[in-house]
Amino acid sequence: NIVEREGISYLHPAKFILIGTMNPEEGELRPQLLDRFGMCIQIEGINNIDERVELIKLRESFDRDPAKFIMSYQKRQNELSQRIIQARRRFSKVKISDKIIYLCSKLAKEAFVAGHRADIIMRKVALAIASWEGRDEVIKEDVYQAAELVLFHRKREYTPPSSPPKPQEKEDSGEESPRDERELEKEKKRQEDRNQQQVESKEERSGEEKNKDESENNISVTLMNDTIFHIGDSFKVKRIQAERDWILRKGSGRRSRTRTPSKAGKYIMSKMQKETNDLALDATLRAAAPHQIKRKRKNVAIAIEKSDIREKVRERKVGNFIVFVVDASGSMGAGKRMIEAKGAILSLLLDAYQKRDKIAMIAFRGDHAEVLLPPTNSIDLAHKLLEELPTGGKTPLCHGISLGYQLIQSYFQKDPYIYPLFILISDGKANVSQYGGNPFVEAMEVAEEIRNDSRVNAVVVDVEKSGLISFGLADQLANRMGAKYFKIEDLKADTLVEILRKDLLV
Structure with missing residues (x-):
């Protein structure tokens, strides 16, 4: 210890x-705390009536004569004790092959655990089981038995999404699995519900929209043909080389280094200001030492005056609060941009769980923006919400930026020590007004508010393809917001997360 x-x-x-x-x-318990328990078992009541009756009789026997009852089991206790002692002596001699170790990591990966603690503990438990059974080498059955104990409290519902099957493969199979049929049925029902809602909404507004031009009617048809893209493959995020943040913050995490007013952080230097009542004894003694010749000392080894007092400056790691503001309008469906965006968001969420970050996501489409994912680090909830996020319709850009900034401001009231990062993924085009004016001008005004808030860091990822005609609206928006600017090409594969980690997540 x-x-x-x-x-x-x-x-x-x-x-x-x-x-x-x-x-x-x-x-x-919180997942990060639960993960620190090596093994977990579930205790359930006995349902067999005969066994319940036997339990009652054993209890009565213990109550009548506890000493005699204990002695009746002493022989079995001694046998177990000797078996444990022998297993401990044999433990260091038990061998485990690379193939078995690979199986440990494979089972942990299939359970979608966070971190590597499950792999390590599963290997140790498998060694212990083999030693307990009197074997000199671990076998597969030992690993499967260990997995039941190690993965019980770590297993998650979400499994990494697989690539969608090719049409030719479906035709060759001749039939679909029951799971595919259920998913198709659910998707069909969701599509019917959305269509019905659009039809009802259209009927209610039909009396008011008779004089609108044909272009708006075409947009209404587009809204009814929303597309739900699957989540792209998640990937492991490289380690962040975090820079130190000298702003005083409380909280906990594993990403950004920052000064802390508490006494729980690491002592890095001293200061003369008296603010935290956290005495730096070594620095105080060094400050007082040169003046000892002139000072009067009465029965003390060293005389310390008020001007010598130094306090500790401490630092610790805290988590970030990352807010994704995602353009879910029809343009995001081109070139599988939404698939890549979902994959990057999910990968950052996995990394955020390990670094104790908070993540939220806002999607804007149609005529409004909504908080799709409130501040959380739940991988299961994030996957479900991302999976069902539709793409299509108009682009209420100002609504999305405003709602994202409002979410950060409201969270500041809950936790003033957060380190927020605002990430906008869009082409910068806006065709829905929030206050009755020019949609893009309104978005620029909200962007300037974010720029003036020194507490918020921002980045804009431009989804507009480079070509003969390029408006560069997202670039203008990034300049007004004071944000880092990247093109859609940076969204592919690992590059978005790598960019954010190197340049933004400090």
Whole structure:
């Protein structure tokens, strides 16, 4: 065990096992805390009547004579103790092949666990099981048994999406699996519901829209033909080389280094200002040492005055608050841009879970913007919402930017120490007004508000393709917002996350 206090570290041997119990009905633990428990088992009540009767008799026997009851099981206890001692002696001699280790990582990956703790613990548990069974080498059955204990509390519902099957493959198969039929049925029902809502809405507004031109009618038809793109393949994010942030912040995380007013951070330097009442003893002694010849010392080794007092400056890592504002209008359906955008967002979410970041996502399309993903680090919830995000319709750009900035401002009231990052993915075109004026001018005005807020960092990813005709609206928007600007090409594969990590996530 390692104890660190006041710049002093002490290392001492310690052997202990932590065993915790909890009732899930009273509330679940946070995933990052739950992951620190190596193994987990679920205890259930006995349903067999004969076994329940036997349990009652055993309890009555214990109540009549506890000492005799304990002695009746002493022989079995001794046998178990000797078996455990022998297994411990054999443990260091048990071998495990690379093939078995690969199986451990494969099972952990299929369970969609976060981090690598599950792989490491599963290997150790498999070694322990083999040693307990008296074998000198781990077999597959040991790994599967260990997986039940290690993955029970780490397993997640989401599994990485696979590439959509080719039309030719479907024809050759001749039939679809029950799961595919259910998904098709759900998709068909969602499409019918959306069409019905559009028809009803169109009927309600038909009396008011008789004089509108044919172009708006064409847009209404487009709204009824929304497309839901699947989520692109997720990928591992490279390690972020975080820069230090000297703004005082509270909180916890694993990404950005920042100064902290609490006494929980790492002591990096001292200062003369008295703010935190966190005495820097070493710096205080150094400040007082040169003046000892002139000072009067009464029964003390060193005389310290008020001017000598120094306080500690501490730093710690905190998480970021990342807000994605995604253009889900019809233009995002071209060139599979939305598939790549969804894949990048999900990959950042996986990385954010490991770094204890918060992520939110806002989508704007049609005539409004909505908070698709409130501030969270839930991978399961993110996957479900991203999977069902439709693409199509007009572009209410100002609505999306305003809602994203409002979300950051409201979260500042909840936690003033957050480090927000505003990410806009759009082509910069706007054709829906929020206040009755020019849609693009309104978006530029909101962008300037973000620029004037020094607490918010921003980036704009331009989805407009380079060609003979290019409006460059997203570039203008980035300049007005004071944001980093990137083209849609940077959205492909690993590049978007790599750009954000190197240049923005500090």
